[in-house]
Amino acid sequence: MARSIPVGARLRARRLDLEMTQAELARRLEISPSYLNLIEHDRRRIGGKLLARAADALGTDVASLSRGAAQGLVEALRLAAGMQRGDGREGEPASAGDHERAGPAGARALGGAELEAAEDFASRYPGWAGLVAAQDRRIAALERTAELLSDRLTHDPYLSAAIHDVLSAVTAIRSTAAILADEPDISTEWRTRFHRNLHDDSRRLAEGSQGLVDYLEGEGEAENAGAAPQQELEDWLSGRDYHIEELEPGAGPIEEDRLAARIGALASAREGFVTGAGRALGARWMHRYAADASALPLAPLRASLQAHGGDPGRIAQSLAAPLPLVLRRLACLPEGLAGRPAGLVICDGTGAMILRRPVAGFSVPRFGAACPLWPLYQVLLEPSGAMLRVIEQAGRMPQRFTAYAASQVRRTEGFGGPLVAEAVMLVLPAERGGKDEGAADAPGAIRAGTNCRICPREDCAARREASILGTGGPAA
Amino acid sequence: MGKHVLLIEDEPNIIEAIRFILARDGWLVHTHSNGASALDALQRHRPDVVILDVMLPDRSGYDILADLRGGRGPAAGLEGLPVLMLTARGQSKERETALRLGADVFMTKPFSNAEMRDAVRLLYERRADAAR
Numbered sequence: 001m002a003r004s005i006p007v008g009a010r011l012r013a014r015r016l017d018l019e020m021t022q023a024e025l026a027r028r029l030e031i032s033p034s035y036l037n038l039i040e041h042d043r044r045r046i047g048g049k050l051l052a053r054a055a056d057a058l059g060t061d062v063a064s065l066s067r068g069a070a071q072g073l074v075e076a077l078r079l080a081a082g083m084q085r086g087d088g089r090e091g092e093p094a095s096a097g098d099h100e101r102a103g104p105a106g107a108r109a110l111g112g113a114e115l116e117a118a119e120d121f122a123s124r125y126p127g128w129a130g131l132v133a134a135q136d137r138r139i140a141a142l143e144r145t146a147e148l149l150s151d152r153l154t155h156d157p158y159l160s161a162a163i164h165d166v167l168s169a170v171t172a173i174r175s176t177a178a179i180l181a182d183e184p185d186i187s188t189e190w191r192t193r194f195h196r197n198l199h200d201d202s203r204r205l206a207e208g209s210q211g212l213v214d215y216l217e218g219e220g221e222a223e224n225a226g227a228a229p230q231q232e233l234e235d236w237l238s239g240r241d242y243h244i245e246e247l248e249p250g251a252g253p254i255e256e257d258r259l260a261a262r263i264g265a266l267a268s269a270r271e272g273f274v275t276g277a278g279r280a281l282g283a284r285w286m287h288r289y290a291a292d293a294s295a296l297p298l299a300p301l302r303a304s305l306q307a308h309g310g311d312p313g314r315i316a317q318s319l320a321a322p323l324p325l326v327l328r329r330l331a332c333l334p335e336g337l338a339g340r341p342a343g344l345v346i347c348d349g350t351g352a353m354i355l356r357r358p359v360a361g362f363s364v365p366r367f368g369a370a371c372p373l374w375p376l377y378q379v380l381l382e383p384s385g386a387m388l389r390v391i392e393q394a395g396r397m398p399q400r401f402t403a404y405a406a407s408q409v410r411r412t413e414g415f416g417g418p419l420v421a422e423a424v425m426l427v428l429p430a431e432r433g434g435k436d437e438g439a440a441d442a443p444g445a446i447r448a449g450t451n452c453r454i455c456p457r458e459d460c461a462a463r464r465e466a467s468i469l470g471t472g473g474p475a476a
Numbered sequence: 477m478g479k480h481v482l483l484i485e486d487e488p489n490i491i492e493a494i495r496f497i498l499a500r501d502g503w504l505v506h507t508h509s510n511g512a513s514a515l516d517a518l519q520r521h522r523p524d525v526v527i528l529d530v531m532l533p534d535r536s537g538y539d540i541l542a543d544l545r546g547g548r549g550p551a552a553g554l555e556g557l558p559v560l561m562l563t564a565r566g567q568s569k570e571r572e573t574a575l576r577l578g579a580d581v582f583m584t585k586p587f588s589n590a591e592m593r594d595a596v597r598l599l600y601e602r603r604a605d606a607a608r
Contacts, residue, residue: 164531167564168487171586175493178589183500190496197489 007051008042010065010123014058015040017124028057064123073126076133077118146454162212169205173198231366232278233285234356242344242357243334247290249297259290285355289332296321296329305330310337312404312426313386323386323406327426331357340428343401345376349421361399362391362427363450371455372462373448375405376425383409383421390430390445394457400430400445478504479600482523484514484540485562486532490585494527497589498596511535515543515550523557525599528579530563530570537561538577545578558599562587 015025022040026033029050038044046054047066055062122129176194179186186194237244246262247254254262263286266272273279300319308314316326330337331344343359356364364370370377375387387405392398405425412420449455452464481498485491486509495505508517511532518526526544530537547555561579563570574582580602581595 164564167585168490171564172487172489172493174586175497175589175592176489179493179496182589193492194496197492201489 006042007046007066008040008044011046011054011058012040013120013124014060014065018058020058025054025057029053064126073122073129073133074119076136077122077129078115080132080136081115081118143454159212159215162208162215166205166208166212169201169208172201173205176201228366229275229277229281230353230355232273232275233281236272236278236282237285237357241334242332244286244289244293244332245334247286248293253294254290259287263287263290292325292328292332296325298333301326301329301333305333305337313388322408324408324422324424327404327406327424331426337426337428343427345370345374345425345427347376347380347423349380349419351377351380354422359401359427359429361429362393362401365451369464370451371448372464373446373460374425375403375446376423379405379407379425380421380423383407391427391448392445394447394449394455402428402430404428478502479525480504480506480521480523481525481527481596482518482521483507483527484511484517484532484537485509485527485529487529493589494592497593501593501597503596509533511537511540514540515554518544518554518557519550524603525596526557526559527596528559528561530561530565530574537563538573541574541577541579558603560595560599 015022022036023033026036029036031050035044039046051065052062055065058065176197180191180194180198244266246266247259263283266286267279267283273282296319301315304315304318308318312323312326312330315321315330316323319326328344328346331342333342336342341359342357343362343364344355344357345353345364346355347353351369353364353366353370356366358364374391375389378389379385379387385407387403389403389405391401391403393401403425405423407421407423409419409421411417447457447460449457449460452460453467455463455467457463458467479502481503483491483494483505485494485507491507491509495507498505506517506521506523508514509532512534514528514532514535528537528540532540541559541561543549543551544554544557544559545551547553558580559578560581560583561574562583562585563574564585571582580599583591583595
């Protein structure tokens with residue numbers, strides 16, 4: 001709990017900051033120094049016009065003296081102080097190791113006594129406190145940006161190839177142009193050849209740069225022509241909160257022809273998908289959604305949800321439905337799950353993401369593999385397995401999530417055909433106080449991350465590569 | 477016998493430019509564009525200096541360098557060749573990888589012609605000094 005500073009103590013602190021004597025302030029307030037002394041030690045109340053005069057004399061406002069700094073500012077300071085640990089272990093004393101890991105800026109973890117002084121600091125120096133809080137928010141935003149850019153630069157094959165092409169063209173142009181500029185005695189044949197090369201490379205550079213710009217600009221817009229088809233699908237689904245009302249069977253099943261027509265109309269709508277690949281992927285997901293909706297309609301799902309308090313395992317049991325299906329359907333409920341937003345991640349047997357529905361605080365990499373400690377991957381090791389875990393995601397603001405994961409294996413192409421595995425993970429923000437329906441019997445929390453490159457947990461046995469946050473990883 | 481460079485690179489116009497500037501300095505420049513057969517080309521030419529691109533068709537320049545420094549099998553006798561690595565990715569991780577695998581010089585695209593000339597000459601002189 002935040003320590004509440006009495007108004008008298010605040011008034012005294014402000015006076016001392018201004019190096020004003022008690023007698024001087026008493027004179028300005030037209031009260032006796034002894035009475036002011038009683039006020040400053042909170043043995044007499046102060047309010048009304050006298051408090052207003054005191055605020056005026058001390059160059060501050062009544063609110064600052066009477067209520068202290070805004071509680072939001074104090075909370076922001078506490079958050080900034082707590083997050084300096086890097087791994088966010090609240091309540092633990094900072095060790096020397098913590099200090100060393102605190103980052104390139106040399107920031108150090110703040111202990112309990114200093115945290116207790118947050119309100120005092122905010123009251124005395126609201127401007128500086130606001131600056132600290134604003135910088136902390138800015139750092140968080142920049143870290144998020146770094147996370148996204150790192151993810152893309154490392155794993156986006158198109159971006160990597162495009163940058164390589166552009167740099168190759170630039171290299172050829174630079175060398176060739178330098179030859180033409182610096183070498184006076186070039187034969188006509190060579191000069192002609194180099195001019196032709198310059199022309200070809202400059203055209204290649206122009207096309208490559210334009211393609212890169214289109215791709216990157218498209219990334220920043222909701223409807224991006226250059227984005228991957230999977231991103232188109234996720235953008236489209238996000239606009240509907242991942243619920244497709246047109247494909248819910250309602251009172252009865254949707255006939256096959258009508259279903260195909262509905263999906264065709266949804267996929268080709270002007271405000272929908274941009275590319276053919278996006279439309280095709282969207283149509284495939286819609287067919288799958290419709291099959292899920294048909295197998296597990298909303299009405300019995302909602303009834304079971306109410307009866308079993310949000311426990312997917314019990315819902316699956318009561319409806320005799322496969323657990324992966326229940327998890328997918330729960331993530332697409334229009335009303336959310338028990339009023340909470342639900343995240344959904346689906347991957348195939350290689351770990352490649354098939355669908356991502358991020359939830360605040362739980363990032364899912366768009367490219368490449370995520371944290372191998374996620375139940376999503378753990379459950380792949382156990383065919384037709386199910387797993388319930390609490391995940392504590394590393395980051396500036398570690399948050400806990402309840403994760404329900406289930407895997408399924410299908411045999412394709414008949415008897416003897418290859419097996420195709422898939423895992424589904426439903427992610428719910430854990431409720432404050434750890435009271436999370438359905439998670440009461442969850443074992444200890446898994447300390448996980450998003451992926452190794454942006455995870456600060458250096459002691460992780462599953463680490464694949466060093467973190468760009470400079471806090472861990474194997475030696476290069 | 478002249479000073480001999482083997483340029484292992486797949487971008488034709490970069491090959492042409494490097495070949496031109498080095499030839500003007502008196503180098504005999506051979507080129508090879510395929511990663512998979514790069515070690516064969518090295519055995520065939522036995523150059524004084526190798527310029528090796530990281531991103532090649534069929535095989536990474538890093539793998540070629542690792543084999544070359546290993547000096548076994550098809551790379552027998554190549555382990556001491558001076559190698560200048562070329563890459564379009566200038567991240568410190570790339571540089572560390574190249575140097576750890578035994579590159580003598582790491583150069584990021586785009587480079588200047590003077591840088592290229594100086595680096596190749598330096599590698600040649602260093603090798604010649606070591607041989608004395």
